[in-house]
Amino acid sequence: MDKLSVLMLSWEYPPRVIGGISPHIYFLSKYLAKQDIKAYVVTCDFPGAPAHEVIDDVEVYRVDSYKSPSPDFASWVYLMNMNMQKETATLIKKIGGKIDVIHAHDWLVANAGIGLKHIFRKPLLVTMHSTEMGRRDGLHATGEKMIHETEAWLTYEAWKVICCSDYMINHVKYVFGLPNDKLVMVPNGVNSHGYIADKDCQTFRSKFALPEEKIVLFVGRLVYEKGIHILINAVPKILSKVNAKFIIVGSGYMKEQLLNIVRSMGLEHKVLFEGFLDNDNLAKLQKCADVAVVPSLFEPFGIVALEAMAAGSPVVVSDTGGLAEIVEHDLTGVKVYPNNPDSLAWGITKVLLNTTYAQSLRNNAYRQIKEKYDWEKIAQDTKRIYEEVLGEYSKSFWA
Incomplete structure:
Protein backbone atom coordinates (compact mmCIF):
# COMPACT_ATOMS: atom_id res chain seq x y z
CA MET A 1 0.00 0.00 0.00
CA ASP A 2 1.36 3.42 -0.96
CA LYS A 3 2.00 5.79 1.90
CA LEU A 4 -0.39 8.70 2.38
CA SER A 5 0.80 11.79 0.52
CA VAL A 6 0.01 15.45 1.24
CA LEU A 7 0.65 18.58 -0.80
CA MET A 8 1.10 21.69 1.35
CA LEU A 9 0.74 25.16 -0.14
CA SER A 10 2.17 28.22 1.58
CA TRP A 11 3.50 31.56 0.39
CA GLU A 12 6.27 31.34 3.01
CA TYR A 13 8.68 28.63 4.05
CA PRO A 14 12.27 28.98 5.37
CA PRO A 15 14.37 30.88 4.49
CA ARG A 16 11.38 33.05 3.49
CA VAL A 17 9.95 34.01 6.89
CA ILE A 18 7.15 36.59 7.01
CA GLY A 19 5.32 35.43 10.13
CA GLY A 20 4.39 32.30 12.04
CA ILE A 21 3.22 30.27 9.03
CA SER A 22 6.78 29.62 7.86
CA PRO A 23 8.00 27.73 10.95
CA HIS A 24 4.59 26.05 11.26
CA ILE A 25 4.90 24.53 7.77
CA TYR A 26 8.53 23.58 8.37
CA PHE A 27 7.91 21.64 11.57
CA LEU A 28 4.52 20.18 10.62
CA SER A 29 5.81 18.78 7.32
CA LYS A 30 8.97 17.48 9.00
CA TYR A 31 7.05 15.59 11.67
CA LEU A 32 4.42 14.35 9.20
CA ALA A 33 7.30 12.77 7.29
CA LYS A 34 8.28 11.01 10.52
CA GLN A 35 4.69 9.66 10.61
CA ASP A 36 5.39 7.91 7.29
CA ILE A 37 3.58 10.51 5.19
CA LYS A 38 5.02 11.62 1.88
CA ALA A 39 5.02 15.40 2.23
CA TYR A 40 5.43 17.93 -0.57
CA VAL A 41 5.66 21.66 0.17
CA VAL A 42 5.11 24.17 -2.63
CA THR A 43 6.01 27.74 -1.76
CA CYS A 44 7.36 30.97 -3.25
CA ASP A 45 10.91 31.31 -4.48
CA PHE A 46 13.51 33.14 -2.42
CA PRO A 47 16.91 34.60 -3.38
CA GLY A 48 19.63 32.01 -2.88
CA ALA A 49 17.23 29.16 -2.05
CA PRO A 50 17.10 26.20 -4.47
CA ALA A 51 14.04 25.58 -6.63
CA HIS A 52 13.90 22.03 -5.29
CA GLU A 53 15.44 20.39 -2.25
CA VAL A 54 14.70 17.61 0.23
CA ILE A 55 14.65 18.72 3.88
CA ASP A 56 14.13 16.00 6.51
CA ASP A 57 12.44 13.77 3.90
CA VAL A 58 10.12 16.61 2.83
CA GLU A 59 10.14 17.54 -0.87
CA VAL A 60 10.26 21.34 -1.08
CA TYR A 61 9.50 23.12 -4.36
CA ARG A 62 9.92 26.88 -4.71
CA VAL A 63 7.99 28.29 -7.64
CA ASP A 64 8.12 31.57 -9.52
CA SER A 65 6.35 34.07 -7.28
CA TYR A 66 5.82 36.55 -10.13
CA LYS A 67 8.46 39.24 -10.18
CA SER A 68 7.03 41.61 -12.78
CA PRO A 69 5.63 44.90 -11.49
CA SER A 70 2.15 44.68 -9.97
CA PRO A 71 -0.20 47.60 -9.35
CA ASP A 72 -0.84 46.48 -5.77
CA PHE A 73 -0.38 43.60 -3.31
CA ALA A 74 -3.72 42.00 -4.17
CA SER A 75 -2.77 41.83 -7.86
CA TRP A 76 0.59 40.28 -6.98
CA VAL A 77 -1.13 37.62 -4.84
CA TYR A 78 -3.49 36.76 -7.70
CA LEU A 79 -0.63 36.44 -10.21
CA MET A 80 1.52 34.51 -7.74
CA ASN A 81 -1.35 32.05 -7.32
CA MET A 82 -1.63 31.60 -11.06
CA ASN A 83 2.05 30.66 -11.22
CA MET A 84 1.78 28.42 -8.17
CA GLN A 85 -1.21 26.56 -9.59
CA LYS A 86 0.42 26.09 -12.99
CA GLU A 87 3.76 24.86 -11.64
CA THR A 88 2.16 22.66 -8.98
CA ALA A 89 -0.12 21.03 -11.57
CA THR A 90 2.98 20.19 -13.59
CA LEU A 91 4.62 18.75 -10.47
CA ILE A 92 1.60 16.58 -9.63
CA LYS A 93 1.50 15.20 -13.16
CA LYS A 94 5.24 14.57 -12.97
CA ILE A 95 4.81 12.36 -9.88
CA GLY A 96 1.90 10.51 -11.47
CA GLY A 97 -0.86 12.30 -9.62
CA LYS A 98 0.16 10.65 -6.34
CA ILE A 99 -1.36 13.26 -4.03
CA ASP A 100 -4.07 12.25 -1.55
CA VAL A 101 -4.73 15.55 0.22
CA ILE A 102 -4.14 19.22 -0.58
CA HIS A 103 -3.47 21.32 2.52
CA ALA A 104 -3.52 25.10 2.04
CA HIS A 105 -2.40 27.62 4.65
CA ASP A 106 -4.29 30.92 4.77
CA TRP A 107 -5.87 33.07 2.05
CA LEU A 108 -2.63 33.88 0.25
CA VAL A 109 -2.70 30.49 -1.54
CA ALA A 110 -6.49 30.20 -1.81
CA ASN A 111 -6.76 30.46 -5.60
CA ALA A 112 -4.03 27.88 -6.19
CA GLY A 113 -5.44 25.46 -3.63
CA ILE A 114 -9.02 25.68 -4.89
CA GLY A 115 -7.93 25.40 -8.51
CA LEU A 116 -5.82 22.30 -7.84
CA LYS A 117 -8.68 20.75 -5.88
CA HIS A 118 -10.95 20.92 -8.91
CA ILE A 119 -8.30 19.98 -11.47
CA PHE A 120 -7.27 16.80 -9.66
CA ARG A 121 -10.47 16.16 -7.67
CA LYS A 122 -8.66 15.76 -4.37
CA PRO A 123 -9.92 16.85 -0.94
CA LEU A 124 -8.76 20.30 0.14
CA LEU A 125 -8.03 21.16 3.77
CA VAL A 126 -7.15 24.61 5.02
CA THR A 127 -5.49 25.83 8.17
CA MET A 128 -6.80 29.29 9.02
CA HIS A 129 -3.99 30.89 10.99
CA SER A 130 -5.87 34.18 11.25
CA THR A 131 -8.68 36.17 9.61
CA GLU A 132 -8.75 39.62 8.05
CA MET A 133 -11.73 40.61 10.20
CA GLY A 134 -9.81 39.69 13.33
CA ARG A 135 -6.57 41.34 12.24
CA ARG A 136 -8.30 44.63 11.33
CA ASP A 137 -11.02 44.57 14.00
CA GLY A 138 -13.64 44.70 11.25
CA LEU A 139 -13.65 45.33 7.50
CA HIS A 140 -13.01 48.96 6.64
CA ALA A 141 -11.28 49.17 3.24
CA THR A 142 -11.85 47.57 -0.15
CA GLY A 143 -8.69 45.49 0.13
CA GLU A 144 -9.75 44.11 3.50
CA LYS A 145 -13.15 43.12 2.11
CA MET A 146 -11.45 41.38 -0.83
CA ILE A 147 -9.26 39.34 1.52
CA HIS A 148 -12.29 38.47 3.67
CA GLU A 149 -14.24 37.22 0.65
CA THR A 150 -11.23 35.14 -0.43
CA GLU A 151 -11.05 33.60 3.04
CA ALA A 152 -14.78 32.86 2.95
CA TRP A 153 -14.42 31.17 -0.45
CA LEU A 154 -11.47 29.10 0.78
CA THR A 155 -13.30 27.87 3.89
CA TYR A 156 -16.36 27.04 1.75
CA GLU A 157 -14.28 24.94 -0.65
CA ALA A 158 -12.35 23.16 2.11
CA TRP A 159 -13.34 19.69 3.29
CA LYS A 160 -12.12 20.57 6.78
CA VAL A 161 -10.97 23.84 8.33
CA ILE A 162 -8.21 23.44 10.92
CA CYS A 163 -7.81 26.11 13.61
CA CYS A 164 -5.04 26.38 16.19
CA SER A 165 -7.21 27.19 19.21
CA ASP A 166 -10.77 26.89 20.49
CA TYR A 167 -10.95 30.66 20.29
CA MET A 168 -10.21 30.51 16.56
CA ILE A 169 -12.78 27.72 16.10
CA ASN A 170 -15.48 30.00 17.49
CA HIS A 171 -14.16 33.05 15.64
CA VAL A 172 -14.00 31.31 12.25
CA LYS A 173 -17.42 29.72 12.80
CA TYR A 174 -18.92 33.15 13.48
CA VAL A 175 -17.09 35.05 10.74
CA PHE A 176 -17.81 32.57 7.93
CA GLY A 177 -20.94 30.82 9.20
CA LEU A 178 -19.37 27.35 9.08
CA PRO A 179 -21.01 24.19 10.47
CA ASN A 180 -19.47 22.54 13.53
CA ASP A 181 -18.53 19.34 11.70
CA LYS A 182 -16.30 21.25 9.29
CA LEU A 183 -14.10 22.70 12.02
CA VAL A 184 -11.34 20.92 13.90
CA MET A 185 -8.80 22.19 16.43
CA VAL A 186 -5.13 21.26 16.29
CA PRO A 187 -2.81 23.51 18.31
CA ASN A 188 0.32 25.08 16.98
CA GLY A 189 3.59 23.64 18.26
CA VAL A 190 7.06 24.60 19.27
CA ASN A 191 10.43 22.92 18.87
CA TYR A 373 2.63 21.38 22.22
CA ASP A 374 5.08 18.78 20.97
CA TRP A 375 5.25 18.63 17.17
CA GLU A 376 5.20 14.83 17.10
CA LYS A 377 1.79 14.79 18.82
CA ILE A 378 0.51 17.58 16.54
CA ALA A 379 1.63 15.64 13.47
CA GLN A 380 -0.19 12.53 14.76
CA ASP A 381 -3.39 14.53 15.22
CA THR A 382 -3.04 16.05 11.73
CA LYS A 383 -2.44 12.63 10.17
CA ARG A 384 -5.61 11.36 11.85
CA ILE A 385 -7.57 14.22 10.27
CA TYR A 386 -6.14 13.39 6.84
CA GLU A 387 -7.18 9.75 7.27
CA GLU A 388 -10.71 10.70 8.37
CA VAL A 389 -11.11 13.02 5.39
CA LEU A 390 -9.85 10.35 2.99
CA GLY A 391 -12.32 7.88 4.51
CA GLU A 392 -15.20 10.28 3.82
CA TYR A 393 -13.79 11.19 0.41
CA SER A 394 -13.58 7.54 -0.70
CA LYS A 395 -17.33 7.14 -0.14
CA SER A 396 -18.32 10.35 -1.91
CA PHE A 397 -19.21 11.15 -5.53
CA TRP A 398 -16.14 13.43 -5.56
CA ALA A 399 -13.87 10.37 -5.71
Whole structure:
Protein backbone atom coordinates (compact mmCIF):
# COMPACT_ATOMS: atom_id res chain seq x y z
CA MET A 1 0.00 0.00 0.00
CA ASP A 2 1.36 3.42 -0.96
CA LYS A 3 2.00 5.79 1.90
CA LEU A 4 -0.39 8.70 2.38
CA SER A 5 0.80 11.79 0.52
CA VAL A 6 0.01 15.45 1.24
CA LEU A 7 0.65 18.58 -0.80
CA MET A 8 1.10 21.69 1.35
CA LEU A 9 0.74 25.16 -0.14
CA SER A 10 2.17 28.22 1.58
CA TRP A 11 3.50 31.56 0.39
CA GLU A 12 6.27 31.34 3.01
CA TYR A 13 8.68 28.63 4.05
CA PRO A 14 12.27 28.98 5.37
CA PRO A 15 14.37 30.88 4.49
CA ARG A 16 11.38 33.05 3.49
CA VAL A 17 9.95 34.01 6.89
CA ILE A 18 7.15 36.59 7.01
CA GLY A 19 5.32 35.43 10.13
CA GLY A 20 4.39 32.30 12.04
CA ILE A 21 3.22 30.27 9.03
CA SER A 22 6.78 29.62 7.86
CA PRO A 23 8.00 27.73 10.95
CA HIS A 24 4.59 26.05 11.26
CA ILE A 25 4.90 24.53 7.77
CA TYR A 26 8.53 23.58 8.37
CA PHE A 27 7.91 21.64 11.57
CA LEU A 28 4.52 20.18 10.62
CA SER A 29 5.81 18.78 7.32
CA LYS A 30 8.97 17.48 9.00
CA TYR A 31 7.05 15.59 11.67
CA LEU A 32 4.42 14.35 9.20
CA ALA A 33 7.30 12.77 7.29
CA LYS A 34 8.28 11.01 10.52
CA GLN A 35 4.69 9.66 10.61
CA ASP A 36 5.39 7.91 7.29
CA ILE A 37 3.58 10.51 5.19
CA LYS A 38 5.02 11.62 1.88
CA ALA A 39 5.02 15.40 2.23
CA TYR A 40 5.43 17.93 -0.57
CA VAL A 41 5.66 21.66 0.17
CA VAL A 42 5.11 24.17 -2.63
CA THR A 43 6.01 27.74 -1.76
CA CYS A 44 7.36 30.97 -3.25
CA ASP A 45 10.91 31.31 -4.48
CA PHE A 46 13.51 33.14 -2.42
CA PRO A 47 16.91 34.60 -3.38
CA GLY A 48 19.63 32.01 -2.88
CA ALA A 49 17.23 29.16 -2.05
CA PRO A 50 17.10 26.20 -4.47
CA ALA A 51 14.04 25.58 -6.63
CA HIS A 52 13.90 22.03 -5.29
CA GLU A 53 15.44 20.39 -2.25
CA VAL A 54 14.70 17.61 0.23
CA ILE A 55 14.65 18.72 3.88
CA ASP A 56 14.13 16.00 6.51
CA ASP A 57 12.44 13.77 3.90
CA VAL A 58 10.12 16.61 2.83
CA GLU A 59 10.14 17.54 -0.87
CA VAL A 60 10.26 21.34 -1.08
CA TYR A 61 9.50 23.12 -4.36
CA ARG A 62 9.92 26.88 -4.71
CA VAL A 63 7.99 28.29 -7.64
CA ASP A 64 8.12 31.57 -9.52
CA SER A 65 6.35 34.07 -7.28
CA TYR A 66 5.82 36.55 -10.13
CA LYS A 67 8.46 39.24 -10.18
CA SER A 68 7.03 41.61 -12.78
CA PRO A 69 5.63 44.90 -11.49
CA SER A 70 2.15 44.68 -9.97
CA PRO A 71 -0.20 47.60 -9.35
CA ASP A 72 -0.84 46.48 -5.77
CA PHE A 73 -0.38 43.60 -3.31
CA ALA A 74 -3.72 42.00 -4.17
CA SER A 75 -2.77 41.83 -7.86
CA TRP A 76 0.59 40.28 -6.98
CA VAL A 77 -1.13 37.62 -4.84
CA TYR A 78 -3.49 36.76 -7.70
CA LEU A 79 -0.63 36.44 -10.21
CA MET A 80 1.52 34.51 -7.74
CA ASN A 81 -1.35 32.05 -7.32
CA MET A 82 -1.63 31.60 -11.06
CA ASN A 83 2.05 30.66 -11.22
CA MET A 84 1.78 28.42 -8.17
CA GLN A 85 -1.21 26.56 -9.59
CA LYS A 86 0.42 26.09 -12.99
CA GLU A 87 3.76 24.86 -11.64
CA THR A 88 2.16 22.66 -8.98
CA ALA A 89 -0.12 21.03 -11.57
CA THR A 90 2.98 20.19 -13.59
CA LEU A 91 4.62 18.75 -10.47
CA ILE A 92 1.60 16.58 -9.63
CA LYS A 93 1.50 15.20 -13.16
CA LYS A 94 5.24 14.57 -12.97
CA ILE A 95 4.81 12.36 -9.88
CA GLY A 96 1.90 10.51 -11.47
CA GLY A 97 -0.86 12.30 -9.62
CA LYS A 98 0.16 10.65 -6.34
CA ILE A 99 -1.36 13.26 -4.03
CA ASP A 100 -4.07 12.25 -1.55
CA VAL A 101 -4.73 15.55 0.22
CA ILE A 102 -4.14 19.22 -0.58
CA HIS A 103 -3.47 21.32 2.52
CA ALA A 104 -3.52 25.10 2.04
CA HIS A 105 -2.40 27.62 4.65
CA ASP A 106 -4.29 30.92 4.77
CA TRP A 107 -5.87 33.07 2.05
CA LEU A 108 -2.63 33.88 0.25
CA VAL A 109 -2.70 30.49 -1.54
CA ALA A 110 -6.49 30.20 -1.81
CA ASN A 111 -6.76 30.46 -5.60
CA ALA A 112 -4.03 27.88 -6.19
CA GLY A 113 -5.44 25.46 -3.63
CA ILE A 114 -9.02 25.68 -4.89
CA GLY A 115 -7.93 25.40 -8.51
CA LEU A 116 -5.82 22.30 -7.84
CA LYS A 117 -8.68 20.75 -5.88
CA HIS A 118 -10.95 20.92 -8.91
CA ILE A 119 -8.30 19.98 -11.47
CA PHE A 120 -7.27 16.80 -9.66
CA ARG A 121 -10.47 16.16 -7.67
CA LYS A 122 -8.66 15.76 -4.37
CA PRO A 123 -9.92 16.85 -0.94
CA LEU A 124 -8.76 20.30 0.14
CA LEU A 125 -8.03 21.16 3.77
CA VAL A 126 -7.15 24.61 5.02
CA THR A 127 -5.49 25.83 8.17
CA MET A 128 -6.80 29.29 9.02
CA HIS A 129 -3.99 30.89 10.99
CA SER A 130 -5.87 34.18 11.25
CA THR A 131 -8.68 36.17 9.61
CA GLU A 132 -8.75 39.62 8.05
CA MET A 133 -11.73 40.61 10.20
CA GLY A 134 -9.81 39.69 13.33
CA ARG A 135 -6.57 41.34 12.24
CA ARG A 136 -8.30 44.63 11.33
CA ASP A 137 -11.02 44.57 14.00
CA GLY A 138 -13.64 44.70 11.25
CA LEU A 139 -13.65 45.33 7.50
CA HIS A 140 -13.01 48.96 6.64
CA ALA A 141 -11.28 49.17 3.24
CA THR A 142 -11.85 47.57 -0.15
CA GLY A 143 -8.69 45.49 0.13
CA GLU A 144 -9.75 44.11 3.50
CA LYS A 145 -13.15 43.12 2.11
CA MET A 146 -11.45 41.38 -0.83
CA ILE A 147 -9.26 39.34 1.52
CA HIS A 148 -12.29 38.47 3.67
CA GLU A 149 -14.24 37.22 0.65
CA THR A 150 -11.23 35.14 -0.43
CA GLU A 151 -11.05 33.60 3.04
CA ALA A 152 -14.78 32.86 2.95
CA TRP A 153 -14.42 31.17 -0.45
CA LEU A 154 -11.47 29.10 0.78
CA THR A 155 -13.30 27.87 3.89
CA TYR A 156 -16.36 27.04 1.75
CA GLU A 157 -14.28 24.94 -0.65
CA ALA A 158 -12.35 23.16 2.11
CA TRP A 159 -13.34 19.69 3.29
CA LYS A 160 -12.12 20.57 6.78
CA VAL A 161 -10.97 23.84 8.33
CA ILE A 162 -8.21 23.44 10.92
CA CYS A 163 -7.81 26.11 13.61
CA CYS A 164 -5.04 26.38 16.19
CA SER A 165 -7.21 27.19 19.21
CA ASP A 166 -10.77 26.89 20.49
CA TYR A 167 -10.95 30.66 20.29
CA MET A 168 -10.21 30.51 16.56
CA ILE A 169 -12.78 27.72 16.10
CA ASN A 170 -15.48 30.00 17.49
CA HIS A 171 -14.16 33.05 15.64
CA VAL A 172 -14.00 31.31 12.25
CA LYS A 173 -17.42 29.72 12.80
CA TYR A 174 -18.92 33.15 13.48
CA VAL A 175 -17.09 35.05 10.74
CA PHE A 176 -17.81 32.57 7.93
CA GLY A 177 -20.94 30.82 9.20
CA LEU A 178 -19.37 27.35 9.08
CA PRO A 179 -21.01 24.19 10.47
CA ASN A 180 -19.47 22.54 13.53
CA ASP A 181 -18.53 19.34 11.70
CA LYS A 182 -16.30 21.25 9.29
CA LEU A 183 -14.10 22.70 12.02
CA VAL A 184 -11.34 20.92 13.90
CA MET A 185 -8.80 22.19 16.43
CA VAL A 186 -5.13 21.26 16.29
CA PRO A 187 -2.81 23.51 18.31
CA ASN A 188 0.32 25.08 16.98
CA GLY A 189 3.59 23.64 18.26
CA VAL A 190 7.06 24.60 19.27
CA ASN A 191 10.43 22.92 18.87
CA SER A 192 11.55 22.76 22.50
CA HIS A 193 14.80 21.06 21.45
CA GLY A 194 15.90 24.33 19.86
CA TYR A 195 16.20 26.02 23.26
CA ILE A 196 18.94 24.17 25.08
CA ALA A 197 19.89 26.33 28.02
CA ASP A 198 23.25 28.10 27.93
CA LYS A 199 25.47 27.68 30.97
CA ASP A 200 26.05 31.41 31.00
CA CYS A 201 24.24 33.96 28.86
CA GLN A 202 25.80 36.98 30.55
CA THR A 203 28.18 37.68 27.66
CA PHE A 204 25.36 37.60 25.12
CA ARG A 205 22.92 39.65 27.21
CA SER A 206 25.61 42.30 27.74
CA LYS A 207 25.12 43.29 24.09
CA PHE A 208 21.63 44.50 25.00
CA ALA A 209 21.56 45.45 28.68
CA LEU A 210 23.70 46.37 31.68
CA PRO A 211 24.12 43.67 34.37
CA GLU A 212 21.74 45.52 36.71
CA GLU A 213 19.01 45.92 34.05
CA LYS A 214 16.24 43.37 33.66
CA ILE A 215 15.45 42.45 30.03
CA VAL A 216 11.83 42.86 28.92
CA LEU A 217 11.45 41.24 25.50
CA PHE A 218 8.82 41.80 22.80
CA VAL A 219 8.95 39.72 19.62
CA GLY A 220 6.45 40.34 16.83
CA ARG A 221 5.31 42.58 14.02
CA LEU A 222 5.06 46.24 14.93
CA VAL A 223 1.40 46.48 14.01
CA TYR A 224 -1.68 47.56 15.93
CA GLU A 225 -3.14 44.12 16.62
CA LYS A 226 0.08 42.97 18.32
CA GLY A 227 -0.37 45.63 21.00
CA ILE A 228 3.20 46.94 20.90
CA HIS A 229 1.91 50.45 21.60
CA ILE A 230 0.42 49.17 24.87
CA LEU A 231 3.86 48.02 25.97
CA ILE A 232 5.51 51.31 24.98
CA ASN A 233 2.93 53.24 27.00
CA ALA A 234 3.59 50.97 29.97
CA VAL A 235 7.36 51.56 29.95
CA PRO A 236 7.43 54.59 32.33
CA LYS A 237 5.16 52.79 34.79
CA ILE A 238 7.49 49.77 34.84
CA LEU A 239 10.66 51.86 35.14
CA SER A 240 9.22 53.61 38.17
CA LYS A 241 9.48 50.30 40.03
CA VAL A 242 12.30 48.31 38.42
CA ASN A 243 15.44 49.00 36.37
CA ALA A 244 14.81 47.40 32.97
CA LYS A 245 15.79 47.46 29.31
CA PHE A 246 13.07 46.91 26.71
CA ILE A 247 14.16 44.96 23.63
CA ILE A 248 11.78 45.16 20.66
CA VAL A 249 12.38 42.54 17.96
CA GLY A 250 10.42 42.87 14.73
CA SER A 251 9.38 45.40 12.12
CA GLY A 252 6.14 46.92 10.88
CA TYR A 253 4.32 50.06 9.87
CA MET A 254 4.12 51.41 13.45
CA LYS A 255 7.89 51.61 13.98
CA GLU A 256 8.33 55.35 13.32
CA GLN A 257 5.28 56.21 15.41
CA LEU A 258 6.63 54.13 18.29
CA LEU A 259 10.09 55.66 17.99
CA ASN A 260 8.55 59.13 18.23
CA ILE A 261 6.68 58.17 21.41
CA VAL A 262 9.87 56.80 22.96
CA ARG A 263 11.77 59.99 22.04
CA SER A 264 9.02 62.18 23.48
CA MET A 265 9.40 60.30 26.78
CA GLY A 266 13.19 60.68 26.70
CA LEU A 267 13.65 56.90 26.98
CA GLU A 268 15.71 56.08 23.85
CA HIS A 269 18.41 54.60 26.13
CA LYS A 270 15.86 52.21 27.67
CA VAL A 271 13.98 50.98 24.58
CA LEU A 272 15.95 49.29 21.80
CA PHE A 273 14.36 48.55 18.43
CA GLU A 274 16.41 45.64 17.10
CA GLY A 275 14.46 44.92 13.90
CA PHE A 276 14.85 41.37 12.56
CA LEU A 277 17.09 38.85 14.36
CA ASP A 278 18.14 35.48 12.93
CA ASN A 279 16.84 32.37 14.67
CA ASP A 280 20.01 31.65 16.66
CA ASN A 281 20.31 35.13 18.14
CA LEU A 282 16.59 35.33 18.80
CA ALA A 283 16.68 32.02 20.67
CA LYS A 284 19.61 33.25 22.78
CA LEU A 285 17.77 36.46 23.58
CA GLN A 286 14.63 34.55 24.55
CA LYS A 287 16.71 32.40 26.91
CA CYS A 288 18.33 35.45 28.50
CA ALA A 289 15.17 37.54 28.87
CA ASP A 290 13.80 38.12 32.36
CA VAL A 291 10.28 38.36 30.96
CA ALA A 292 8.69 37.99 27.53
CA VAL A 293 5.63 40.12 26.79
CA VAL A 294 2.80 39.38 24.35
CA PRO A 295 0.31 42.27 24.67
CA SER A 296 -1.78 41.42 21.60
CA LEU A 297 -5.26 42.79 21.00
CA PHE A 298 -6.06 39.96 18.56
CA GLU A 299 -4.15 36.67 18.70
CA PRO A 300 -5.48 33.48 17.11
CA PHE A 301 -2.89 31.35 18.90
CA GLY A 302 0.24 33.04 20.25
CA ILE A 303 3.26 31.12 18.98
CA VAL A 304 5.60 33.82 20.32
CA ALA A 305 4.40 33.07 23.84
CA LEU A 306 4.90 29.36 23.26
CA GLU A 307 8.47 29.94 22.02
CA ALA A 308 9.27 32.08 25.05
CA MET A 309 7.92 29.38 27.36
CA ALA A 310 10.03 26.75 25.59
CA ALA A 311 13.08 28.99 25.98
CA GLY A 312 12.49 29.31 29.71
CA SER A 313 11.39 32.91 29.73
CA PRO A 314 8.46 33.84 32.02
CA VAL A 315 5.58 35.26 29.97
CA VAL A 316 3.10 38.08 30.49
CA VAL A 317 0.25 37.97 27.96
CA SER A 318 -3.06 39.61 27.18
CA ASP A 319 -6.00 37.57 28.38
CA THR A 320 -7.44 37.24 24.89
CA GLY A 321 -7.76 34.82 21.98
CA GLY A 322 -5.47 31.80 21.87
CA LEU A 323 -3.19 33.34 24.49
CA ALA A 324 -5.90 32.84 27.08
CA GLU A 325 -5.84 29.10 26.33
CA ILE A 326 -2.05 28.70 26.28
CA VAL A 327 -1.31 30.47 29.57
CA GLU A 328 -2.73 29.51 32.96
CA HIS A 329 -2.60 32.58 35.21
CA ASP A 330 -0.11 32.35 38.08
CA LEU A 331 0.83 28.82 36.98
CA THR A 332 2.49 29.01 33.54
CA GLY A 333 2.45 32.78 33.09
CA VAL A 334 0.68 36.02 33.93
CA LYS A 335 -2.49 37.20 32.21
CA VAL A 336 -3.33 40.89 32.06
CA TYR A 337 -6.25 42.91 30.73
CA PRO A 338 -5.97 43.59 26.98
CA ASN A 339 -5.38 47.17 25.82
CA ASN A 340 -4.50 48.27 29.35
CA PRO A 341 -1.00 49.70 30.01
CA ASP A 342 -1.58 49.78 33.78
CA SER A 343 -2.48 46.09 33.89
CA LEU A 344 0.45 45.20 31.62
CA ALA A 345 2.88 47.17 33.81
CA TRP A 346 1.48 45.37 36.89
CA GLY A 347 2.04 41.93 35.31
CA ILE A 348 5.58 42.69 34.16
CA THR A 349 6.70 44.16 37.48
CA LYS A 350 5.14 41.23 39.34
CA VAL A 351 7.47 38.87 37.46
CA LEU A 352 10.56 41.08 37.58
CA LEU A 353 10.35 41.75 41.33
CA ASN A 354 9.84 38.14 42.44
CA THR A 355 12.53 35.73 41.22
CA THR A 356 11.01 32.73 43.03
CA TYR A 357 7.65 33.35 41.37
CA ALA A 358 9.33 33.82 37.97
CA GLN A 359 11.20 30.51 38.31
CA SER A 360 7.98 28.71 39.20
CA LEU A 361 6.36 30.08 36.02
CA ARG A 362 9.36 28.90 33.98
CA ASN A 363 9.24 25.36 35.33
CA ASN A 364 5.48 24.93 34.96
CA ALA A 365 5.43 26.43 31.47
CA TYR A 366 8.19 24.18 30.16
CA ARG A 367 6.42 21.11 31.53
CA GLN A 368 3.22 22.16 29.73
CA ILE A 369 5.13 22.69 26.47
CA LYS A 370 6.40 19.12 26.54
CA GLU A 371 2.95 17.69 27.32
CA LYS A 372 0.69 19.68 24.97
CA TYR A 373 2.63 21.38 22.22
CA ASP A 374 5.08 18.78 20.97
CA TRP A 375 5.25 18.63 17.17
CA GLU A 376 5.20 14.83 17.10
CA LYS A 377 1.79 14.79 18.82
CA ILE A 378 0.51 17.58 16.54
CA ALA A 379 1.63 15.64 13.47
CA GLN A 380 -0.19 12.53 14.76
CA ASP A 381 -3.39 14.53 15.22
CA THR A 382 -3.04 16.05 11.73
CA LYS A 383 -2.44 12.63 10.17
CA ARG A 384 -5.61 11.36 11.85
CA ILE A 385 -7.57 14.22 10.27
CA TYR A 386 -6.14 13.39 6.84
CA GLU A 387 -7.18 9.75 7.27
CA GLU A 388 -10.71 10.70 8.37
CA VAL A 389 -11.11 13.02 5.39
CA LEU A 390 -9.85 10.35 2.99
CA GLY A 391 -12.32 7.88 4.51
CA GLU A 392 -15.20 10.28 3.82
CA TYR A 393 -13.79 11.19 0.41
CA SER A 394 -13.58 7.54 -0.70
CA LYS A 395 -17.33 7.14 -0.14
CA SER A 396 -18.32 10.35 -1.91
CA PHE A 397 -19.21 11.15 -5.53
CA TRP A 398 -16.14 13.43 -5.56
CA ALA A 399 -13.87 10.37 -5.71
